[in-house]
Amino acid sequence: VSLDQARALDAADPLAFARERFRFPDDKTYLDGNSLGMMPASAPERVARTVEREWGEGLIESWNEAGWIDWPERIAARLAPIVGARADELLVCDSTSINIAKLLGSALAARPERRVVLVDESDFPTDRYIAAAIAEQAGGELRAVSAEAISDALTDEVAVLLLSQVDYRSGRRRDLSATTADAQRVGAIMLWDLSHSAGAIRVDLATSGAEMAVGCGYKYLNGGPGAPAWLYVRRDLQQALGNPLPGWMGHARPFEMGPDYVPAPGIRRFLTGTPPIVALAALEAGLETFEGLGMAAVEAKAAALADFFIEAVEVLAPEATLASPLGAADRGAHLVFAHRHAYAIVQALIARGVIGDYREPNLMRFGFAPLTTRFEDAWRAAAALGEVIAGRVYEGARFAERRRVT
Ligand SMILES: Cc1ncc(COP(=O)(O)O)c(C=O)c1O
Numbered sequence: 001v002s003l004d005q006a007r008a009l010d011a012a013d014p015l016a017f018a019r020e021r022f023r024f025p026d027d028k029t030y031l032d033g034n035s036l037g038m039m040p041a042s043a044p045e046r047v048a049r050t051v052e053r054e055w056g057e058g059l060i061e062s063w064n065e066a067g068w069i070d071w072p073e074r075i076a077a078r079l080a081p082i083v084g085a086r087a088d089e090l091l092v093c094d095s096t097s098i099n100i101a102k103l104l105g106s107a108l109a110a111r112p113e114r115r116v117v118l119v120d121e122s123d124f125p126t127d128r129y130i131a132a133a134i135a136e137q138a139g140g141e142l143r144a145v146s147a148e149a150i151s152d153a154l155t156d157e158v159a160v161l162l163l164s165q166v167d168y169r170s171g172r173r174r175d176l177s178a179t180t181a182d183a184q185r186v187g188a189i190m191l192w193d194l195s196h197s198a199g200a201i202r203v204d205l206a207t208s209g210a211e212m213a214v215g216c217g218y219k220y221l222n223g224g225p226g227a228p229a230w231l232y233v234r235r236d237l238q239q240a241l242g243n244p245l246p247g248w249m250g251h252a253r254p255f256e257m258g259p260d261y262v263p264a265p266g267i268r269r270f271l272t273g274t275p276p277i278v279a280l281a282a283l284e285a286g287l288e289t290f291e292g293l294g295m296a297a298v299e300a301k302a303a304a305l306a307d308f309f310i311e312a313v314e315v316l317a318p319e320a321t322l323a324s325p326l327g328a329a330d331r332g333a334h335l336v337f338a339h340r341h342a343y344a345i346v347q348a349l350i351a352r353g354v355i356g357d358y359r360e361p362n363l364m365r366f367g368f369a370p371l372t373t374r375f376e377d378a379w380r381a382a383a384a385l386g387e388v389i390a391g392r393v394y395e396g397a398r399f400a401e402r403r404r405v406t
Contacts, residue, residue, distance in 0.1 A: 001312045001316070001379065003376065003383075005375075006312075006374075006378065006379035007377045009304070009375035010375045010376055013301065014297065015293070015301045015370060015371065017273035017303050018289065018370075018371040019374065020041075021288075021293070022038040022039060022040065022041055022289065022324045022372050027380050028383070029119065029355065030367065030372070030373070030377065031354070031377060031381050032357055033220065033357060033367050033369025033372050034200070034219055034332075034334040034365075034367025034368075035357055035367065036221060037068055037199075037219055037221060037223070037286060037372070038222060038372045040222055040285040040286055041244060041321060042285045043233075043282050043285040043286070046285040046350070047282050047285070049281070050276060050277060052359045055277070068275070068277050071275055071280045072093050072271055072275050072280070073087075073091060073268060074372050075092050075268065075280055075283060075284045076092045077090065077383055078088035078288065078290075078316065079149060079230055079287060080219070080405075082203070082295060083205050083213070083215075083232065084202075084204035084206050084207065085205040085206055085255045086206065086235060088266055088267055089205070089234060089235050089374055090230060090231070090232050090233050091230065091267050092229070092230045092275075093228060093230075093271055094228065094229055094230065094291070095228075096126065096214050096216045097126045097130055097286045097382045098229075099230070099231040100126070100130045100131070100191070101130050101245075102231070102245055102270060102272070103212045103214060103233070104130065104131060104135075105134055105243075105244030106139050106212075106243060106244060107160035107191060107275050108138040108140065108159050109244065110149060110159075110189065110241055111187075111188075111189065114157055114158060114159035115138065115139060115157070116141055116143050116158045116159060117134070117135040117140065117141075117158075117160055117162060118143045118145070118150065118154065118158045118162070119143070119144050119163070120144070120167075121166050122147060122169070123148055123167070124164060124168045124193065124351070127162055128142075128144060136178065137188040139189055140159070140176030146169050147167075150163070150182075151182055152330070154182055155186060156187060158186060161179075161183040161190055161191065161327050162191045163179065163192060163193065163195040164192075164197035165192055165196070165332075166195075166200070166331070166333075168195070168196055168329075168330030169336060171196075171219050171324040171332050171334045171336060172191075172325055172330060173197075173329070173332050176192065176203065176204070176208040177204075177209065180192075180209050180210045181320055184209065185257040189211045190212065191210075191212040191213065192208075192209050192210055192213040192214070193214055194210075194214070195219060195330060196219065196220075196333075197215070198215045198219075198221060199220030199221045199222070199298070199369075200220040200299075200302055200333035200370065201217075201332055202295040203295070205232055210234070211234050212230040212233055214229060217231050217283045217286065218286075220288060220369055220371075222286035222287075222371075223279075223284075223287070226279065227273070227282060227283045227286065228276060228279055228280055228283055231270055233267060235266075238264070238265075238269070241268050241269075242269070243263065243271075243272065245271050245272045246261045246263065246272070246284070247271065248273070249271040249272060250263060250268060250270060251263070251285075252264045252370055258351065274351045290371070293371070294328050302332075302368050302369075302370040303328035303333075305333075305368035305370065305375060306328065306333065306334075306368050306378075307328060308375055308379070309335060309368065309378040309382055312323060312378060313337065313382045313385060314378055314380035314384075316385065317382055317386035317390075319339065319387040319389050320339050320364065320385060321335040321338045321339070322336075322337055323337060323338045323363060333367060333368045333369065333370060334366060335365070336359065336363040336364065337363070339366045341394050342358055342363055343400070343406070344394035344399040345388055345389060345394045345399075347387070347399035347403075348388045348394045348399045349381070351385050351399070354385075357406060358379065358406045359406075
């Protein structure tokens, strides 16, 4: 592997043009689009239009005139081709954590004879914490088992199985359809966290048959820091399912302000409060970066980048041990490598403008956001990793200091 080879791969990359849809700092090799996607070039203008014209001049009339009131559904529709769902099955609202809470509560209410929420004990913390609290509030119990034990733990006591499709640490990918079928075989509801899938790999919610899903807006979807999250509820179930946080925005007729809650007929019932309009404008710019791109090509690009990086690290930084699945079909669009000094190495890389992140207990994580990452970035990161390790650059005292965000 060489820089020339990386550049040749970039020159031949059919998705290379997508990077032009973003503002990218020239002094950074950015391999953290899996945590915070790059800023769409259109975002400043898109947000400014909402702030200056719609808010500044239109004021409250913009709820009607600019259509703000419909944005949670209208903007969610842009996500439909990205996750293989129908537009009326998607909503953008709240955070991923809150959406998990709402859908878990909804699922438990739909299976009153069952009280177990099943999760993977190594899943992202918010999923496990929220699941424990919601299960307890419902008089039930959280069962957290190892990734390998999920299948055996699926019994007829399980009301809902909550799983990330792509693990935030290892990058390991689960088969959406096969796992959904396992859950449904015992009568459990399947709730997917697709935070590390949507926009990175091909996702076909419709084919999977899954009942519910959620995901972040700020990772591969490029919606900006703290972007609104999204949720999915299969169309045929919406009428029967309730929202455990039934706010006025999910009411069938919010401005009647009547004494009783009447859920909106479709997906809109899963709204709770007033949508964050400025943040939604940024998220729309993020989703627009996928316009015209096929998700099979997006996934293929991520796989090729990660494969190239694995090869480059083997040659340039052999002391880093791959701790993600080797086969592209078994992982998402990020990789982790283990090293005893992982934290300090990541800090030393950041000081050189190579941005990855650290995950406990000893993992260096690198993301290959397929719209914005070049093969050249992968090569530069591998070369820098090799230099930092071989030259023991990470031993510098300033690289040991733990920062609030790692
Ligand atoms: C799998 C997964 N779920 C949820 C979240 C975060 O949820 P929230 O948007 O509520 O902070 C993350 C963030 O990295 C994540 O990786």
